[in-house]
Amino acid sequence: DTYLKSRSGTALFTVRSNNWNEKLGYIGAEEVAVVAGKGSGPLRPVTLRTALQELGSYGKYAGLPGDADLSDAVLDAKCSIRFQTTFLPVDSGSSRGALEFASEAYNYNTTEDYPRNLLLLCTSQGMAVQQDGRGKKRLYHHSTDGQGKIHRYWLEAEESRHRVGGPQEETAEERAEALQRGKATSSVIGITAMGQRFNVLMTIQVPLKQRARTSPTLGGLPACIQSWQSSASKYMTDLASKSCLSTVTYGAGGEIIVTTTSCYAQEDTLQALKTAESMPRSAFGKGCLKSMAWDDRSRGKGSDRDRSRSRGRTGRSSAARVSRGSEFDVWPGLSVKEPKRHESEHVTITVVVYNVVKRGVPSTEDVINAIDDLEKLYSACSGSARLADSSFDFMKQELQVKDILDISGKVQFQPPTKEVEGHDVFPVA
DSSP states (O other): EEEEEEETTTEEEESOOOSTOOOEEEEEEEEEEEESSSSOBBEEEEEEHHHHHHHHHHOOOOOOOOOOOOOOOTGGGGGEEEEEEEEEOOOOOSSOOEEEEEEEEEOOOOOOSSSSSSEEEEEEEEEEEEEEESEEEOOOOEEEEETOOOEEEEEEEEEEESSSSOOOOHHHHHHHHHTTOOOOEEEEEEEEOOOSSSSSSEEEEEEBBBOOOOEEEEETTHHHHHHHHHHHHHHHHHHHTTTHHHHEOOOOSOEEEEEEEEEEEEETEEEEEEOOOOOOOOOSSSTOOOTTTTTGTTTTTTOOOHHHHHHTTOOOOEEEEEEEEEEHHHHHHHHOOHHHHHHHHHHEEEEEEEEEEEBBBOOOOHHHHHHHHHHHHHHTSSSSETTTSSGGGGGGOOOOHHEEEEEEEEHHSSSSOOOTTTSSSSSOO
16 A cells, blocks of 8 residues: 655545556556666666666665566566556645655555565656565655765655646756756656656565564464454455445546545454545535645644635646655665565556646646546556456455454554656667
8 A cells, every 4th residue: 555645744645546446557567667877877767677677786775786686577577557646735825836745655464574575666866766664664765975875855746837647848948947956857757658757656566575474373373363263254244345445436516536444453353444534535526626635734823714715716737846855864775685576476566647736726627637647548558457357367366364364463553866868768678
């Protein structure tokens, strides 16, 4: 699971298909571009296949062995890919509205000492190599200094002159001005159909081979199994009834309704609890443009009048320039020193297309353009379908009792500026 939060801690929402049976595409690693550089070398687009084959070179700064190769020719011929979009509210008082944020990754079956996945956070400003771990992990952009120290940065979404939906083709003057300010510029990134963009954040999960783990036992069986046997069937029933979902549905007036359902562990029993988000949930529709993450906590004190004025008022939306923001800290690097690729699991790619809105809410036209953009990208993949369809059996396996125990333990712990060379040329493997 991946979440978005602003620097202030406010939850930010994305538009996506049903979580339980979401729409997915699949594509070969040689058909996906990332922008990356080796050490102090130049940034340039390379295929994901190349990046995985030479991940030691690209991730040496973070502690990977220089010869690390996390590719798999067979598995990487079919990577799953999902497309999402979001509209972030930006400050209406500045000439260029901007918002700093970070994405949060949560994996239900990973541990701190040996992560479940390596994570590649990719923008047109480069690729940051990191790992998941126990609980929620924020993902930051990276940069190294002359002493080899790794600095982590918030991400920043800034308004631009480019419309919502589709690529961003910059003039030479526009690129030079953005570079002078240390901001991102458009580059080929993602699949070929995406063109050149600066409003994309890709998170790529590379599954790692896991070390064997042991569990304390009681009477020949793990002690926790005995207390969970009676609740396992209830848990499976909850899943079957789709009670643990985040869904996007259409209301009678054409509005999109986002409903979230969460599962929490309480006293040895997983209870499906339907929860409403703290933010409004009806979004972009005829008179219903009210959600997209601007709740009371994100506005500061004394702004009730401004909030009441902005609700329902159509603002100005644009493609967001996604750049490195202010520095967060200095990072010691990866804890996993010799990762090995999982022998049977495929790479998962999440592409989030960022837009910002100023002085109001997105117009119906902008929301339609954003969603149409996603549909075009799915159509450009090698194939697309719903997760439950047989064409995505390569991404699924039957849920076992051990998986239930692993998930329950996780939920109990914590619920869930360089110029780019060849920016306009899609790479070849």
